[in-house]
Amino acid sequence: MSPSNEEVAFPYELRTFPVRLVDGEVSGEVVQWSEAVAAGFYGDAVGAEEAKKYAEFEQLDGRMAMGAYLSNGETPAGAWGAGYPVATYAYHRKDLNVGGGQLLPVHQITAVTVRPSHRRRGLLRAMITADLARAKADGLPMAALTASEAVIYGRFGFGVATHNCVVEVSTRGGLAFHNPEAASRGVVEVADALVVKDLHNALFARVHAATYGSIGRHEMYRLSASGQGNYGQMTPVKNVRAALHYGDDGEVDGYVTYKPGEPAIQIVDFLAATNDAYLALWNFLGSLDLIASVTWKMAPEVDLLEWAMVAKRDYKRTETEDHLWLRILDTEAALSGRHYAADGVVTIAVTDPLGHAAGTFRVEAAGGAATVTRSADGDAVDLTLGVSELSSTYLGGVSARTLAAAGRLTENAPGGIERFDAVFASPVSAHSLTNF
Template sequence: MTYERSTPAPAFPYELRTFPVEAVDGKVPEQILAWTQAVSLGFYGNATSPEDALKYVQHEVVDHRMAMGAYIAGGQTPAGAWGPEYPVATYAYHRKDLNVGGGTLMPVHQITAVTVRPSHRRRGILRAMITADLDRAKAEGLAIAALTASEATIYGRFGFGVATHACEIELDTRNGIAFHNPSAAATGVVEVADATVVRDLHNGLFARVHNASYGSIGRHDMYRLVASGQGNYGAMEPAPNVRAALHYDESGEVDGYVTYKPAAPAVEIIDLLAATDSAYLALWSYLGSLDLIQSVKWKMAPVADPLEWAVAAKRGYKRTDSEDHLWLRILDVPAALSAREYLADGSVVISVKDALGHADGVFRLTVEGGTGSVERCDDSVAAELAMGVSELSSLYLGGVTARTLHAAGRVTEEAPGAVARFDRLFTPPAVPHSMTNF
């Protein structure tokens, strides 16, 4: 196994090491075992057994995951404490892609497993790790980094911005589900299946949904276990009482599934993928037919949910929570903006401030025929809008408007009408929705 070492500054009492997550001769190396234990500590999970660690690694190898740890320089720890082989902070990344519209799946740098041991916080460790990692991602040609955050107050200072939201919903099903148009939820057939079938269907079906869903980001290989209830980080044993149903289209092909866990009088959805609107509504119709169930709950519903407008009893559809989900961080403004789909033509000059330097500058975006091109401008060109990279990253998919961020004091209009012009250009083809936690 090879790994990279870097020490940001002489006064920084830690050594950063980056290494691939992989097994050697069928076993997990001690370095990865110690790193995995540190991750479990940070997320309050159970101590990871070598057997479970091997299972994790077998999936993470598929994703080409890389791990980073911050280790005490000099290798000295107090007697009885965890030894120097355990990192005091963890970080990992892999690469998938993001649906930015127009049939484009853009490669992105996905960050995960970020922890800092409580006894070593506020010493610049996270800044050192994320700075080194973003430098590397930019150097390797990635235009955007992405993460889903456990805490929402950490990542804005590193240039990340909220790009999508997920809603937690609860649907009243005490009398079943009545639809405005019953035929829309009655196409094809829905049949019960063993949850293990979903594990094998997941990747192919997710690819179909991902390719058609604006704002969707790629899933890591462990997701097929999570979706089917067959394992998760912290517990690789199958979860009890996970049920599954499949939707078959008119030709008999599976084009949707739902996995769920009943706990009468409610059902909680684990994962729901539907390649068509009719499959989506048919799966909900099935859930509404479950006996002794009064409500169905889901934590990953889209902001713009067809179900809300399909059910006749709209008040039975309740959003019980709404939370930031996908965070993006633009690293290369020309590459990111030129990859995105546009529905209107026009031009706008944007000034972007980036404390880390990756996206700093003044840029002219010109859209012709729905295709964007970006020119880096010199100091003689006056910006029409000014914002930070966090704001541009939030605006990128169109999940929030420049008008809203201007009203919030986060975007400055330097030329009259520039906010409206920006919003016309960035009108999204759909409300962005990500179905992936990582």
């Protein structure tokens, strides 16, 4: 019996499996999948030992790997065998700070690659649609990713929700503050960067709980923040330095790790659970001798440092880039799960190319919470927008007014855009410190 046209057109098998150790060892399947991921991101070649190190941390995250494999098992002589996936994908599940002390469960997508020789064959679409359907079935209200390429994921319903900035702060001669006392509270001391490996999880939990738009970190951050290794390169970096901030209670409430390089240094990781810790650690960085500037690639769009400095022009944004992409899967759960700063009522019609979030919904916000109900077809609608656009507005990162001007949504009733923006606006700028 000859294969069908569909089988010929898509000669791949999708397999999903946990990344974990079995009897203390990593399987060949995980090693080959890890090697394919490393190749896709141009990292170092991955052997069994490196894959084992990855798996030790990924098992703690509950990471699940997906691979697309040639279903006929045939590869040319000398090429990677059929045990190596031609496309990779993975997910784990953490949570997102949606304001008001609320953390919403989120499906985090990572490790997405397609081998160049197998592109434009529907592999990404097959993996992402299967995965999003599984996440929706599992009750996850939202998916998230950070994108290496920014033009791919909109067609699957993802929208940019936060941005990060690359900043260069001139520190020659030290930093002068409008209120020097505000940047001198507590104590800052130098520490071995290895200490950060043990401090990271508890301190990030505090920062995460206090930061609107923050998304959970994976376990590998304990290594990367302390310079002990990262995906693509597990060799420790020798010249990573650390400073800790101690609050009035004597407990660590912030740290910064950085790589010196006269006349500039680059921040590796910066966690501060309080404004006092944040400004005091910047004050420390400004005091380093022979250093002309400090560069940070994860600065927020709205940074209190910029407004604390006397010389505001010494704070330069050299790049602003999309960072966290969100994708609503369950509109009622996602919209009722977030915090609302203002009371109001708005009815929206949501379109979704994959169908997960589609429908007409009435959002009634009061006292910080919202009741979200599905409306019947034909009910009055304030505006119509796609799931990508709704996902971008979810944390208040863009207004409906701006999206309407860009031609990306439709106002159906007079004042509809104004009502939407009043309900969804946030007084706090969302910021995520997590890449994944």
